[in-house]
Amino acid sequence: MQTTPASSDTELQADNLRRAAIDKSVKGPVLFLFTNGAFWLMLSTILGVLAAIKLVEPEFLGNAPFISYGRLQPAHINALVYGWGVQAALGVMLWIMARRSGQELKHGKSLLITAGVFWNITITVGILAILMGKSTSIEWLEMPKFVWPVLLACFLCYAWPIARMFGRAFRPEGFMVSTWYILGACFWFPWIFITANVALHCLPGLGALGAGIDAWYIHGVILLFFVPVGIGAAYYFIPKITGQPIASAQLASAGFWTLAILGGWTGMQKYMGGPLPAWMTAVGAATGVLLLIPVGLVGLNHHLTTLGKHSAVASSPTLRFIFFGALFYPVSGFVLALNSAFWTGSALQFTQSWYSFQVVSVYGFFSMCVFGAIYYIVPRLSGCEWLSVRLIRNHFWFSVYGIGTIVVMSLVAGWQQGADLNNPEHWDQNFMNHVVNSRAYVVSRAVAWALISFSNLMFLLHLLLMVAGLGRRSSAPTLLHREHDEHALPAHA
Amino acid sequence: MSAPAHPDSTDLDRLHSAVKREKADLPPESQPAPLWAVFLLMLVAIIAGGQLGPMAGGWSFDVSNPFSVVSSGGGDPRPGAGDAGAALDPFALAMKKGASGYAVCGGCHQGNGGGIPGQFPPLAGSEWVNGGTERLVRVVQHGLVGAITVKGQGYNTPGGMQAFGAAMSSQDLANVLTYIRNNWGNEGTMVTKEMVQKIRDEEKRATQWTEAELKPFADKNVPGEITAGPGATAAAAPAK
Numbered sequence: 234m235q236t237t238p239a240s241s242d243t244e245l246q247a248d249n250l251r252r253a254a255i256d257k258s259v260k261g262p263v264l265f266l267f268t269n270g271a272f273w274l275m276l277s278t279i280l281g282v283l284a285a286i287k288l289v290e291p292e293f294l295g296n297a298p299f300i301s302y303g304r305l306q307p308a309h310i311n312a313l314v315y316g317w318g319v320q321a322a323l324g325v326m327l328w329i330m331a332r333r334s335g336q337e338l339k340h341g342k343s344l345l346i347t348a349g350v351f352w353n354i355t356i357t358v359g360i361l362a363i364l365m366g367k368s369t370s371i372e373w374l375e376m377p378k379f380v381w382p383v384l385l386a387c388f389l390c391y392a393w394p395i396a397r398m399f400g401r402a403f404r405p406e407g408f409m410v411s412t413w414y415i416l417g418a419c420f421w422f423p424w425i426f427i428t429a430n431v432a433l434h435c436l437p438g439l440g441a442l443g444a445g446i447d448a449w450y451i452h453g454v455i456l457l458f459f460v461p462v463g464i465g466a467a468y469y470f471i472p473k474i475t476g477q478p479i480a481s482a483q484l485a486s487a488g489f490w491t492l493a494i495l496g497g498w499t500g501m502q503k504y505m506g507g508p509l510p511a512w513m514t515a516v517g518a519a520t521g522v523l524l525l526i527p528v529g530l531v532g533l534n535h536h537l538t539t540l541g542k543h544s545a546v547a548s549s550p551t552l553r554f555i556f557f558g559a560l561f562y563p564v565s566g567f568v569l570a571l572n573s574a575f576w577t578g579s580a581l582q583f584t585q586s587w588y589s590f591q592v593v594s595v596y597g598f599f600s601m602c603v604f605g606a607i608y609y610i611v612p613r614l615s616g617c618e619w620l621s622v623r624l625i626r627n628h629f630w631f632s633v634y635g636i637g638t639i640v641v642m643s644l645v646a647g648w649q650q651g652a653d654l655n656n657p658e659h660w661d662q663n664f665m666n667h668v669v670n671s672r673a674y675v676v677s678r679a680v681a682w683a684l685i686s687f688s689n690l691m692f693l694l695h696l697l698l699m700v701a702g703l704g705r706r707s708s709a710p711t712l713l714h715r716e717h718d719e720h721a722l723p724a725h726a
Numbered sequence: 727m728s729a730p731a732h733p734d735s736t737d738l739d740r741l742h743s744a745v746k747r748e749k750a751d752l753p754p755e756s757q758p759a760p761l762w763a764v765f766l767l768m769l770v771a772i773i774a775g776g777q778l779g780p781m782a783g784g785w786s787f788d789v790s791n792p793f794s795v796v797s798s799g800g801g802d803p804r805p806g807a808g809d810a811g812a813a814l815d816p817f818a819l820a821m822k823k824g825a826s827g828y829a830v831c832g833g834c835h836q837g838n839g840g841g842i843p844g845q846f847p848p849l850a851g852s853e854w855v856n857g858g859t860e861r862l863v864r865v866v867q868h869g870l871v872g873a874i875t876v877k878g879q880g881y882n883t884p885g886g887m888q889a890f891g892a893a894m895s896s897q898d899l900a901n902v903l904t905y906i907r908n909n910w911g912n913e914g915t916m917v918t919k920e921m922v923q924k925i926r927d928e929e930k931r932a933t934q935w936t937e938a939e940l941k942p943f944a945d946k947n948v949p950g951e952i953t954a955g956p957g958a959t960a961a962a963a964p965a966k
Contacts, residue, residue: 249742249746250742253741253742253745256745333751405753406753407752407753407754410754472751472752473748473749473751476752478754479754479755481754481758482753482754482756485754505781506790506791507790508790510783510787510788511781511782511786511791512782512784512785515778515792516782518777518778518781519774519775519777522777525770526767526771529763529767529770533760537757574773575781612744613744618744657822658823661819707743708739708743710744710747
């Protein structure tokens with residue numbers, strides 16, 4: 234309730250009004266991005282279930298090429314990354330930067346909405362093209378060539394006002410802790426996106442190097458876009474909700490700069506021992522392990538900050554999602570290190586464990602943090618409170634169990650596949666045996682995506698009700714540890 | 727506070743309640759980081775740097791397999807990596823599998839096949855290994871006891887060499903024999919599973935051989951097709 238004890242009632246009132254005005258100024262674009270993102274997430278998880286079923290039972294739903302595994306899987310990942318991931322990230326970035334900088338979004342709201350509409354139309358066309366068989370076969374860039382300039386332009390329409398807000402902001406001490414990451418994400422995504430697309434679509438005769446660039450692109454988008462947005466949200470919301478300042482400004486600074494320096498060097502270790510110059514894969518592998526340093530610094534900082542404050546995790550939906558998202562950050566760093574390190578990477582190369590890394594970082598870490606942010610931001614924009622504790626709880630638990638299953642199962646499956654392939658006793662075995670042996674893990678993946686689809690159905694419905702203004706009319710937040718209690722502690726949420 | 731009927735209500739207290747209950751943005755503190763964390767991160771850096779060196783292949787654009795330039799290492803040291811395509815050749819496959827099977831023999835005959843002077847005879851350059859396959863199969867199948875002479879040196883290990891036949895499949899035994907006949911400078915025809923099986927069917931003795939008993943087999947080879955490798959008599963068939 235109180236901000237700083239020193240400030241008078243009038244100042245407090247003015248500050249509240251200022252923040253309310255900032256929220257109102259970004260309401261349109263942010264809610265647009267969240268809602269459309271939630272639709273894409275729903276679609277992506279359903280495609281994930283279908284793709285996993287198709288991998289076990291290719292005859293499922295008939296033999297139409299439209300729904301074969303080779304088209305469903307890229308459609309699933311592209312919907313997850315561009316439909317949900319980038320859109321939701323832009324929404325969170327815009328809101329946090331507006332709040333951090335204290336700047337209202339003054340001009341260009343209609344441009345932002347237009348860019349959002351174009352983004353969604355382009356993704357729709359791109360994913361339909363994948364399902365029609367027009368995929369480029371470049372992982373994470375399967376959508377046809379023509380989409381990337383449009384996507385880039387739409388992204389820049391959002392990045393520009395965010396960077397401008399930063400430029401105009403008054404920057405008190407500690408301003409940078411979460412802002413760094415948001416600002417970094419604005420610049421890094423265009424850099425990675427332009428580099429990869431120009432190299433892969435415009436330069437002729439890349440040969441094997443093209444595959445390396447693609448692997449670099451995937452890791453770049455994860456480590457220099459999704460990860461910064463997730464950490465930025467965690468650094469903003471954890472102190473905001475617990476009322477506990479971030480433990481160490483020095484650790485925060487070191488964690489950011491090590492990520493900034495290392496993030497763009499990894500990825501090519503996917504082709505360790507392949508037809509790329511050895512130093513490229515070696516640098517990628519060493520960086521993949523070195524990235525445990527920024528991961529460890531951020532994890533340590535969050536640990537020191539939340540020490541003794543874990544009770545708020547039980548009541549605040551935002552903190553619960555952010556806390557578990559932040560727990561998945563070290564997990565994703567660890568999976569990346571396992572995939573990259575020489576000793577384990579030789580077994581995990583080209584196996585399901587690489588899917589494990591993509592899913593744990595994009596869904597387990599990034600999306601969980603963004604869900605937390607959405608549970609915080611949307612009531613402030615829509616003017617009503619979340620309707621149902623049960624929907625939030627189910628969203629949380631089904632997501633956690635689903636994502637945990639995918640990560641653990643893909644890692645174990647990857648280890649088994651890789652160890653079997655490398656075992657000299659199996660060299661004269663038919664490759665099909667390995668495929669059959671991994672079936673059980675793929676079945677568990679289908680079940681896990683089904684759990685996640687169920688959780689996202691509830692999230693989507695809940696969000697739509699909120700955006701339609703049909704939430705609870707109350708001045709008390711929706712907290713998880715008691716149902717609709719009007720006297721709940723106003724401290725959290 | 728009663729809920730207003732219309733969403734566009736101007737109940738400012740309620741509309742701004744979410745903003746009002748927020749906590750202020752706090753500047754970060756400067757707590758010290760624990761020392762163990764610093765050491766742990768240094769360990770990460772050492773591991774990462776340690777693998778960078780050997781894998782970088784001299785930082786050349788022409789090297790894609792860093793281990794081919796390390797001649798003494800014998801190729802890619804990762805488990806099972808390297809020339810996996812050779813597995814289709816029965817001789818190469820027998821050599822690979824034999825190399826892991828040899829772990830049992832290496833305890834006495836040593837990894838370099840040199841044995842230990844006065845105790846265990848060498849395999850490298852040994853006339854027992856390079857000579858007739860008939861005697862060699864019998865030694866490993868049933869064991870050998872008593873004084874023997876290898877490469878001009880006398881050996882008389884108490885207990886002799888035990889019989890390995892009962893504990894190994896004929897395929898495993900054949901792989902190991904092929905391996906010792908083609909390693910450490912030795913070069914000989916490969917021993918096939920069928921050859922080992924032939925000896926097993928012919929000879930059912932339960933005691934170890936002596937040098938004198940084996941004399942008649944010294945230069946005899948077990949008859950049978952040599953599917954691949956030195957002195958192959960048949961076209962290479964896919965390994966089983």
